[in-house]
């Protein structure tokens with residue numbers, strides 16, 4: 001099918017947008033991540049020189065990855081102060097939705113002490129989106145903790161959940177007039193596994209049982225926050241943003257079928273089952289597919305992103321169909337995209353995705369919207385600044401932003417789909 005035929009079939013109120021997260025774009029945050037970056041930048045730069053992944057990447061990426069500065073988020077594009085400029089790109093691309101997160105460490109720098117300037121900042125931020133007729137979709141926790149809470153053990157401790165619920169209540173009471181969609185927690189299992197099992201993210205532990213208990217606590221944190229938010233107003237639409245790759249068998253053996261089904265279950269259902277009663281819709285982040293042989297993942301790797309991720313955008317439809325069949329809730333694609341500094345594949349990715357979404361809707365799956373990751377280049381956690389996910393390119397030296405050709409194409413396509 002060509003993209004021309006895929007321009008129809010989307011409901012008029014379909015949300016077309018892009019996403020970011022506070023620590024990845026704002027600049028100058030002070031939280032458990034910024035602290036960890038400073039302590040680990042040299043080590044990460046050195047490790048890049050012997051990392052098989054980095055060595056398999058292009059020479060310019062290898063050079064960037066060997067520079068300790070790459071691992072320090074620092075000023076970034078100063079989105080905190082220049083957000084209007086960045087919102088202009090949303091308007092330019094004819095988008096009507098934007099997902100962002102609020103930075104807890106700015107809002108509650110000390111336990112129980114609210115920073116009214118920061119709250120006012122995010123109020124104005126959401127109001128600015130509304131004024132532009134862009135639906136603000138808020139995320140309350142996107143991987144960063146204020147230091148006081150990290151010091152208390154963050155989500156390792158069941159008794160700390162109350163701090164998250166208090167924070168959720170405060171934000172929704174303050175910003176709620178501008179909000180409808182609320183994501184409580186971004187990718188709970190990614191956070192738990194990278195921070196407590198694979199040692200990639202702070203506090204960089206390798207403790208399987210701790211990882212499981214953090215996952216359970218994050219599920220409880222979502223559930224309790226959702227109840228509190230609904231008490232403020234039943235109208236709010238609340239979910240987590242669940243990372244969801246597609247698992248499929250590489251051959252017809254029973255073991256491969258079993259392996260793929262088990263992978264899908266543990267990745268998706270294991271966690272979703274714990275929160276589904278407190279979700280009004282499902283937020284889904286889709287980036288990969290995993291081809292399974294027995295218990296091993298071996299991908300065809302026909303097209304690789306700059307992070308060497310196997311790109312199969314069209315397969316998103318299989319996860320959307322399965323998740324709807326199983327959970328019967330409308331789905332919002334809360335993230336989807338690729339690291340592609342040269343903008344070689346982004347337009348193709350978007351095209352394939354839009355066609356796949358059209359098929360999904362035709363097959364009766366209610367989709368709320370599609371949010372591309374990301375609006376702009378940003379800080380890709382332990383990889384630092386070199387992976388470029390933006391529809392908008394950022395020159396970190398000058399702060400200059402420019403719409404990538406794929407972003408221009410996306411904007412034109414959305415204009416035709418929305419008829420605006």
Ligand code: BGC
Pocket residue numbers: 021024186187190243285335373379380381
């Ligand atoms: C996260 C983002 C991240 C993106 C690309 C998701 O796991 O929510 O913070 O930048 O994927 O890796």
